[in-house]
Amino acid sequence: MLVSVYRYNPETDREPYMQDVEVSLPEGKDLMVLDVLNLIKEKDQSLSYRRSCREGVCGSDGVNMNGKNGLACITPVSEVVTGGKLVVRPLPGLPVIRDLVVDMGVFYKQYQRIKPYLQNSTPAGGRERLQSPEDRAKLDGLYECILCACCSTSCPSFWWNPEKFVGPSGLLQAYRFLADSRDEATEERLAELDDPFSVFRCRGIMNCVSVCPKGLNPTKAIGHIRDMLLSRAT
Amino acid sequence: MTGLRKLSFDAVVIGGGGAGMRASLQMAQSGFKTACLTKVFPTRSHTVSAQGGITCAIASADPNDDWRWHMYDTVKGSDYIGDQDAIEYMCSVGPEAVFELEHMGLPFSRFENGRIYQRPFGGQSKDYGAGGQAARTCAAADRTGHALLHTLYQANLKNNTTFLNEWFAVDLVRNQDGVVVGVIAIEIETGEVVFVESKATVLATGGAGRIYASTTNAHINTGDGIGMALRAGYAVQDIEMWQFHPTGIYGAGTLVTEGCRGEGGYLINKDGERFMERYAPNAKDLAGRDVVARSMMTEILEGRGCGEHGDHVFLKLDHLGKEILHSRLPGITELSKTFAHVDPVNAPIPVVPTCHYMMGGIPTNVNGQAITQVNGKDEIIPGLYACGEAACVSVHGANRLGGNSLLDLVVFGRAAGIFIEEQLQQGIDYRLASEDDVDRAMGRLNSLDSNDNGEDTAELKRELQNCMQNYFGVFRDGEYMKKGRDELNAMRDRVANIAISDKSKAFNTARMEALELQNLFEVAEATAIAADERTESRGAHSRNDFPERDDKNWLCHSMYHPETKKLTKRDVNFKPKTVDTFEPKVRTY
Numbered sequence: 001m002l003v004s005v006y007r008y009n010p011e012t013d014r015e016p017y018m019q020d021v022e023v024s025l026p027e028g029k030d031l032m033v034l035d036v037l038n039l040i041k042e043k044d045q046s047l048s049y050r051r052s053c054r055e056g057v058c059g060s061d062g063v064n065m066n067g068k069n070g071l072a073c074i075t076p077v078s079e080v081v082t083g084g085k086l087v088v089r090p091l092p093g094l095p096v097i098r099d100l101v102v103d104m105g106v107f108y109k110q111y112q113r114i115k116p117y118l119q120n121s122t123p124a125g126g127r128e129r130l131q132s133p134e135d136r137a138k139l140d141g142l143y144e145c146i147l148c149a150c151c152s153t154s155c156p157s158f159w160w161n162p163e164k165f166v167g168p169s170g171l172l173q174a175y176r177f178l179a180d181s182r183d184e185a186t187e188e189r190l191a192e193l194d195d196p197f198s199v200f201r202c203r204g205i206m207n208c209v210s211v212c213p214k215g216l217n218p219t220k221a222i223g224h225i226r227d228m229l230l231s232r233a234t
Numbered sequence: 235m236t237g238l239r240k241l242s243f244d245a246v247v248i249g250g251g252g253a254g255m256r257a258s259l260q261m262a263q264s265g266f267k268t269a270c271l272t273k274v275f276p277t278r279s280h281t282v283s284a285q286g287g288i289t290c291a292i293a294s295a296d297p298n299d300d301w302r303w304h305m306y307d308t309v310k311g312s313d314y315i316g317d318q319d320a321i322e323y324m325c326s327v328g329p330e331a332v333f334e335l336e337h338m339g340l341p342f343s344r345f346e347n348g349r350i351y352q353r354p355f356g357g358q359s360k361d362y363g364a365g366g367q368a369a370r371t372c373a374a375a376d377r378t379g380h381a382l383l384h385t386l387y388q389a390n391l392k393n394n395t396t397f398l399n400e401w402f403a404v405d406l407v408r409n410q411d412g413v414v415v416g417v418i419a420i421e422i423e424t425g426e427v428v429f430v431e432s433k434a435t436v437l438a439t440g441g442a443g444r445i446y447a448s449t450t451n452a453h454i455n456t457g458d459g460i461g462m463a464l465r466a467g468y469a470v471q472d473i474e475m476w477q478f479h480p481t482g483i484y485g486a487g488t489l490v491t492e493g494c495r496g497e498g499g500y501l502i503n504k505d506g507e508r509f510m511e512r513y514a515p516n517a518k519d520l521a522g523r524d525v526v527a528r529s530m531m532t533e534i535l536e537g538r539g540c541g542e543h544g545d546h547v548f549l550k551l552d553h554l555g556k557e558i559l560h561s562r563l564p565g566i567t568e569l570s571k572t573f574a575h576v577d578p579v580n581a582p583i584p585v586v587p588t589c590h591y592m593m594g595g596i597p598t599n600v601n602g603q604a605i606t607q608v609n610g611k612d613e614i615i616p617g618l619y620a621c622g623e624a625a626c627v628s629v630h631g632a633n634r635l636g637g638n639s640l641l642d643l644v645v646f647g648r649a650a651g652i653f654i655e656e657q658l659q660q661g662i663d664y665r666l667a668s669e670d671d672v673d674r675a676m677g678r679l680n681s682l683d684s685n686d687n688g689e690d691t692a693e694l695k696r697e698l699q700n701c702m703q704n705y706f707g708v709f710r711d712g713e714y715m716k717k718g719r720d721e722l723n724a725m726r727d728r729v730a731n732i733a734i735s736d737k738s739k740a741f742n743t744a745r746m747e748a749l750e751l752q753n754l755f756e757v758a759e760a761t762a763i764a765a766d767e768r769t770e771s772r773g774a775h776s777r778n779d780f781p782e783r784d785d786k787n788w789l790c791h792s793m794y795h796p797e798t799k800k801l802t803k804r805d806v807n808f809k810p811k812t813v814d815t816f817e818p819k820v821r822t823y
Contacts, residue, residue, distance in 0.1 A: 010740050011738045011740055029575045042692040045734060048741045048742065050278075052274055053283050054486070055573070057283055058280075058283070059277065060274065097740060099741075104275070115392075117338070117339060117388035117389060127292075127333055127349075128333050128342070129336060131348055133343075136343060136344045143374075144377065
């Protein structure tokens with residue numbers, strides 16, 4: 001199979017290029033894209049990419065495969081190959097450090113900006129804070145985010161305003177804490193999001209939903225935040 | 235150390251998994267200048283893959299639950315070589331540590347009354363084994379590790395821990411007095427080598443499951459901390475003790491639940507024979523995990539394995555029919571399609587006993603202080619600490635109970651943090667590292683970088699992993715282990731002679747993988763020697779040639795000494811502080 005991989009080494013390359021590599025795949029097996037990258041790397045050590053759990057839970061290996069973002073470790077080649085060719089590029093919209101490795105700095109910055117931790121100053125006593133199963137269920141579909149950045153880097157609004165628009169992943173996490181019955185900082189959290197860019201740059205394009213490898217729905221979470229902001233304003 | 239940049243901290247924690255981040259959180263909360271140095275962004279650490287939960291007697295499912303019952307189960311599960319003072323500490327302090335996680339925001343599942351949900355797990359009992367099955371494992375659905383890891387990362391952000399993300403620790407730096415004063419590390423993005431100096435160095439580098447060809451472990455689990463400790467000449471404890479699961483997907487290692495066999499699935503060899511009928515005529519495929527795993531290895535070693543290399547067996551499920559598979563085992567159907575490229579409706583799943591957890595590691599006391607053994611006596615290594623899977627405190631002994639790994643890493647990450655805090659408050663004085671001290675720690679990296687013609691990482695790694703898989707797996711035998719030791723012996727020089735073709739600096743993963751392989755090799759060799767020398771069967775260490783537990787000679791820890799490559803013994807602690815000793819008994823379930 002022909003694999004076209006994005007290559008860029010800041011020490012030796014003046015500009016990035018696509019490298020075509022012929023990879024012989026084992027018969028009768030549908031490899032993951034990560035397996036293919038590993039095969040290439042066995043022959044050419046200089047190819048760099050991130051990987052860790054290889055089962056879709058750590059979020060290391062978000063890449064762009066034939067035009068669509070996803071995790072290389074749980075994306076079968078057959079699912080993305082078009083015209084007999086696999087094209088692997090780094091996640092779009094972020095600076096490339098080398099090959100498929102992007103600088104996630106601005107993505108993590110937006111995550112930190114929403115204060116992604118529980119805020120509750122009431123003493124809890126010697127036991128856990130109680131939470132009803134119904135209240136706990138409100139966190140489902142939110143806390144599972146693996147910070148792979150597939151969503152935010154597929155979002156045109158985030159491409160345009162990565163410094164000002166929190167982006168789908170950060171907003172999903174913002175809502176995870178807004179929705180937590182144990183959190184006491186709702187007002188402060190909303191106040192920090194209440195500007196034309198942080199939330200309202202979302203145009204409902206829904207690329208985030210279409211690419212999320214965990215099946216989460218950032219657009220829906222953003223809708224909830226909008227509702228909270230709007231009812232706060234009235 | 236010409237030109238080497240230096241960063242200085244009160245404490246540096248190597249590893250951003252659960253143990254490391256619990257330790258760094260503790261110290262950062264007290265305002266000490268704390269760095270968490272991790273080769274991957276923290277939430278990519280392997281703690282993220284833990285599913286079932288964290289076992290702890292928080293008395294939620296059963297208001298009368300008692301940490302002493304949990305302690306009894308853990309001692310018994312360890313096959314009596316877990317240290318009872320450490321197990322006592324873990325089980326009694328556990329509830330406090332778990333409640334702290336909840337207060338930080340960990341989204342535990344809940345019971346109707348709003349308390350933390352707990353589920354039953356293997357090896358759990360009430361009333362010291364007399365009161366039936368307990369439900370003691372606190373869970374956040376089946377993503378407890380993910381929830382725990384993200385919560386700890388978030389708490390560290392809140393408390394301003396300095397994260398050195400995507401930094402790779404190469405080797406320990408020691409001063410002329412033998413005090414550990416930091417590490418040499420590579421900032422992966424730039425390739426810059428930095429001396430990270432610290433008053434306390436905590437190894438929280440996790441396991442090393444990648445010494446085996448088939449493992450549930452992440453790519454990153456390469457025993458970096460163990461490698462650093464062994465190269466520094468420190469002993470490791472009970473390193474022969476590795477936990478295996480019978481059914482990991484061949485090639486990928488992803489776990490396939492025992493529930494498949496519960497639903498009527500069974501294992502077959504290359505002749506299509508349901509071989510478990512020979513090994514366990516009554517329970518067959520539902521015999522104990524160790525029995526099933528051993529039987530599978532026998533089939534493979536005797537040439538009845540499946541596939542081109544005869545190195546796995548099949549788990550047959552197709553006779554159950556599409557409806558049952560889709561209604562009762564949808565997750566497995568999905569996993570199998572994803573990772574074995576096989577639809578179990580039509581074809582059997584290739585499986586192999588799969589390395590899962592390293593019970594052994596760097597010996598420590600309950601304060602996380604690393605210990606080595608000199609002339610048969612314990613000695614504390616000044617400046618060095620360990621916690622989590624990299625450490626052997628030892629709460630798991632020869633066999634870990636499910637749900638105890640997350641408790642271990644939280645309780646002992648915290649304990650190490652608390653102890654280091656106290657030390658820092660009292661003041662820690664040591665002589666600064668000299669240029670020679672730093673140069674010594676640079677030796678391995680320099681030799682890798684200056685080698686132009688040598689061995690290939692990928693090829694050697696494959697040989698190493700196959701050797702460990704074939705000779706030091708679930709089922710062990712002196713004769714096979716001798717062969718394995720010979721192969722490893724022949725590999726040592728080659729591992730030291732790895733050459734990388736790519737010597738560039740920016741995000742050079744080839745350099746990292748070479749360094750990781752050298753760590754894997756240290757762990758593998760220690761495992762091989764300790765396994766061969768422990769002439770008994772206990773817990774996960776199961777030998778054909780010594781099938782019985784031998785309490786007369788081996789009711790003790792093993793200590794592997796890297797410089798002499800010899801094994802010595804170390805006493806197990808049988809003196810808990812507040813309860814009576816649990817005396818060794820025959821272990822039956």
